[in-house]
Amino acid sequence: MNVKKTDKIYIAGHKGMVGSAIYRLLKHRGYNNLLVRTRNELDLRNQGEVVHFMSSEKPKAVIIAAAKVGGILANNQYPYQFLRDNLIIQDNLINSAFENGVKKLIFLGSSCIYPKFAQQPMSEDSLLTGELEPTNQWYAIAKIAGVKQCEAIKKQFGRDYVSLMPTNLYGPGDNFDLETSHVLPAMIRKFHDAKEDNHAPVRLWGSGSPKREFLYVDDVADAVEFALTRELSSNLYNVGSGIDLFIKELAEKIREMVGHKGEVLWDADKPDGTPRKLMDVSKLKAEGWEYSVKLEDGIEQTYNWFRSNLDNIREVKFD
Template identity: 65%
Template sequence: MNKTSKIYIAGHRGMVGSAIWRALEAKGYTNLIGRSSKDLDLRNQEAVQSFFNKEQPEVVIDAAARVGGILANKDYPYNFLMENLQIQNNLIDTSLKHEVEKFIFLGSSCIYPKLAPQPLKEDYLLTDTLEPTNEWYAIAKITGVKACQAIRQQYGKDYVSLMPTNLYGEQDNFDLKTSHVLPAMIRKFHEAKLNAHAPVELWGSGTPKREFLYVDDLAQAVLYALENRLEEHLYNVGTGTDLSIKALAEKIQAIVGHQGEIQWDITKPDGTPRKLLDVSKLHEQGWHHQVSLDEGIKQTYEWFLKHSDSYKEVKLNA
């Protein structure tokens, strides 16, 4: 890959896109382009085509999506389905029409069936029913994976899909209504600590197990896919290890320094019992994660503290 090749990173201001931008800049890539959602609405087909006509990118990395946790998926199923379909379909189809040779599509481990064997292999895609709490987002991402596979098969272009596990890190979303579990816990424990170490209520039983990947490690996987032609169309990206939500909560609680009680609301849904990725295919290609969960949480909490003014804190006890 030429370091001066024009590379368009869709979603470059988000947690994933900004991490990819940092990784490519650090590696010496000098012709990166991005547009904010205000400047380019990726849901608008005509706007996307106009942008490609003007910029003529040689490589496209799709890190743009509407994302959120269980609550957001439950409340806005149509938005999660339709907006993600619009974004990725416009990017994929326009890239094909503009002869973009390399396209990296980023999805999510939620594309795999709810009760598939663990760890999750790429071959398990479309073998059973999805987890209901995020099926709308998952269906959209599955469509993107299959579109890239079809282009690879029909046109021979290097379109590859990377499916990361649960991501966290710098520029994460800490809005309690739309955030994922790890950043939500960081904020809850932090605010409870400021509120005289008040109890923290968390959803579910704490028994489901999850895998977490620091976003800069995903960026390195994208860089690897950029600089190499991978043999297959779909690769999982993760650490290959998981832990229970209860263990995660206790780990974050210790790092944040909260000394209060954790209360589990078992009336709330747990989601998938376990979701661990089989990352052997990408390991065989030469990529491995570098950042431990403890170190990643510490770095994420430090970033949150620097930007906590952006979030409305709970009112402290008098």
Template identity: 60%
Template sequence: MKRNNKIYIAGHKGMAGSAILRKLSGAGYSNLLGKTSGELDLKDRIAVNRFFKEESPDVVILAAARVGGIWANNEFPYEFLMHNLQIQNNVIDAAHSYGVKKFIFLGSSCIYPKYSPQPIKEEYLLSGELEPTNQWYSLAKITGIKACEALRRQYQKDFVCLMPTNLYGPGDNFDLQTSHVLPAMLRKFHEAKNRDHASVKLWGTGSPMREFMHVDDLASAVLFTLEHKLEETIYNVGTGKDLPIDELAVLIQQIIGHQGKIIWDHSKPDGTPQKLLSVEKLKNKGWQSEIALEEGIRNTYDWYNMQQNQNL
């Protein structure tokens, strides 16, 4: 991969996309291209094709998606299915039509069946029923993976799909209605600490096992994929380690310095019981995560505090 190849990062303003932009820029890639959703609506097929015709990118990294936690997935199933399908279909087809040399598609570990054997291997895809609370998003991502697989098989295209575990880090979404579990916890404990260490109510039982990876590790995996020829369509990207949600809560509570009670709302859903990725396939190619969970959460909390201070 030449350092002056034109690389289009779709979703460069999001948490994953911005981390990828920082990583590639730091690695010396000088021809990086990004468009905000206001500048280019990826759901608009005509606009996407016009963009690809005018810009002719050599590489495309698709980090743009409609994402959210359990509540958002449950409340907006149509948008999570249709908007993601529209984005993926338009970008993947344009990349194929306009001769993109390498395409990296970012998915999610939620593509795998709810009751997959643990740790989850790539070949478990489509081997069972999906988790109902996020099936709409999952189905869209599975379709994107299969589109990339079809292009590899029929046209020998270098299209690779990376399936990251639960991501967190600078640029995360901290909205309590639409965020994922880790940033939601971070905000709740921070605000409770500022209210004289008030109690914090959290969803579910705290028993599900979850794996978390700092977004800078995902960016590192994208850079690795960019610079290496990978023979298969799909690769998991994770840490290979998980912990119960209640232990995560205690860790975040300690990092923030909250001294109040934690109350678990058992009337709320837990989601998938366990979701630990097998990371052997990409590790055997030469990549593995490096950022420990406590270090990553501290880094994220520092970023969160900096944003709060800027908004004062």
């Protein structure tokens, strides 16, 4: 099903980094019937509230950018919440969308659904072919359940429910809390704070030797619109740039951008996670979508955003 600009589209998680980028992009491109709710207005873990919302609003399409999201430290510390909150949020949304006749649904997952030692670059076919990375298996298992739930609905009922698996994302609105954030925003914050502190030394997690891929959040928003507006041939697609780099190289790029001149110390006793994670992005490319924002440009835009929002930086705390 192809969504039109006048169709009612519900974006779950529109206050988050990805959801807000999707909201901005769709609004900018002329979609004029966007439906949103803050967490205070609608707690997505509450089944009754979600069912009531979906049955009274009856959106044409649903985009699921709401989830409990965090880095290695947060995943390790809160395995139960990462598993259960995500299972519940996505089941409430997917099932109530299904029961209320929603024809098109985009479910956002993450590259951590693929096995720790999946052949690189990781293709969609590597799903469930090996063991997951233990540190974020809780989150990954919930996301795999979401992918399979959408796949089952498509297989059994022919609904156009598509799962997009983005690589590591970054950009405006990211979480900059050092306890719960991902690697790229954490580095921006650490280098910025150290520079302000007379170029104090910066201590970074792990050895710096794993390789990772990063995608600017506006690119994933563009991929969501792409998937929303055409009938894709499959139910699962990777979204990435297809280019990776060493974490040490990333640190150097951010250090240069920020202008930090102090020492960099690596905490090699902290876990590195998967040694290499690179998406095979050929499947979505074959449908006609490609990333556009270069890493250096994206880091610059994110750092500019960070500096102009210093008083308003998002710091996610878990309880």
